[in-house]
Each structure stands twice: as structure tokens, then as C-alpha cells.
Amino acid sequence: MGCGRLRRGCVVECHGQEAQIDELVTTSPHFARLWEAHEVVEFRSSLRRYHHPLAGDIEVSFVRLAVQEAPWLSLVCHFPVPGSESERRLRGLVTLPG
Known part of the structure; x- marks a missing residue:
């Protein structure tokens, strides 16, 4: 809001x-x-926790990247801590059989 x-x-x-x-x-x-x-x-960069139905609990950091030419736009990027259990779980989602 x-x-x-x-x-x-x-x-x-x-x-x-x-x-x-x-x-x-x-x-x-x-x-x-x-x-x-x-x-x-x-907006402040911080930590978010999600529960994914297949991967379970995932914890990611997030940052907002501003678009210089359009200050009303931004890109929010979420990423797990490298080597963490959350990273392993997210990688597992990418390799799920289709």
C-alpha cells in the first residue's frame, strides 16, 4: 500500500x-x-520467506533495481544465499521432470 x-x-x-x-x-x-x-x-532490501508446495520453505534476499529513465518503474530481484538449503531447493525446482 x-x-x-x-x-x-x-x-x-x-x-x-x-x-x-x-x-x-x-x-x-x-x-x-x-x-x-x-x-x-x-523500499528496503531485506529477507523474505516463502513456502513452495514442492520445494518447501525457501528464504531469499531481495533488492530493488531502479530504472534511471523511468523512476516509477523498478525491478525486484530475489536470490538465495549461495550454498544455502534454499538455493539447493530452488535448483531442484529447475530440474524437476517435465
């Missing part, structure tokens, strides 16, 4: 996003409360 509010502030001329936010505020009391709270947060 906070990242969406932060992105909306970057691009004033993004009318499609404004219309979508206006619709959500009107149709979803939950969204309206969250949006009104105005909790804008800066």
Missing part, C-alpha cells in the same frame, strides 16, 4: 492509476482505510 502511494506521487500524469485508486477507495472500505492511513514507506 505504502509503495503504491509513493509511486503515485512520482508520476502525476498517470491518470489510469489515479482512476484505479479512486475506484478502489470507493468500492473497498478496507482499501479506503489503508489508503487514508497514508503509510508511505521507502
Whole structure:
């Protein structure tokens, strides 16, 4: 929610996003409360944990790469610690029989 509010502030001329936010505020009391709270947060690299139905528990670090020419766009990359159990499990997903 906070990242969406932060992105909306970057691009004033993004009318499609404004219309979508206006619709959500009107149709979803939950969204309206969250949006009104105005909790804008800066993205910080960190650790995430997932549970994959085949691989089990996976822990990955993630970073956000900014697009210099388009500050409203970014690429978030997730990666396991090299040599970790999470890396082994993710590699196992790549080699699953098709």
C-alpha cells in the first residue's frame, strides 16, 4: 500500500492509476482505510520467506533495481544465499521432470 502511494506521487500524469485508486477507495472500505492511513514507506532490501508446495520453505534476499529513465518503474530481484538449503531447493525446482 505504502509503495503504491509513493509511486503515485512520482508520476502525476498517470491518470489510469489515479482512476484505479479512486475506484478502489470507493468500492473497498478496507482499501479506503489503508489508503487514508497514508503509510508511505521507502523500499528496503531485506529477507523474505516463502513456502513452495514442492520445494518447501525457501528464504531469499531481495533488492530493488531502479530504472534511471523511468523512476516509477523498478525491478525486484530475489536470490538465495549461495550454498544455502534454499538455493539447493530452488535448483531442484529447475530440474524437476517435465
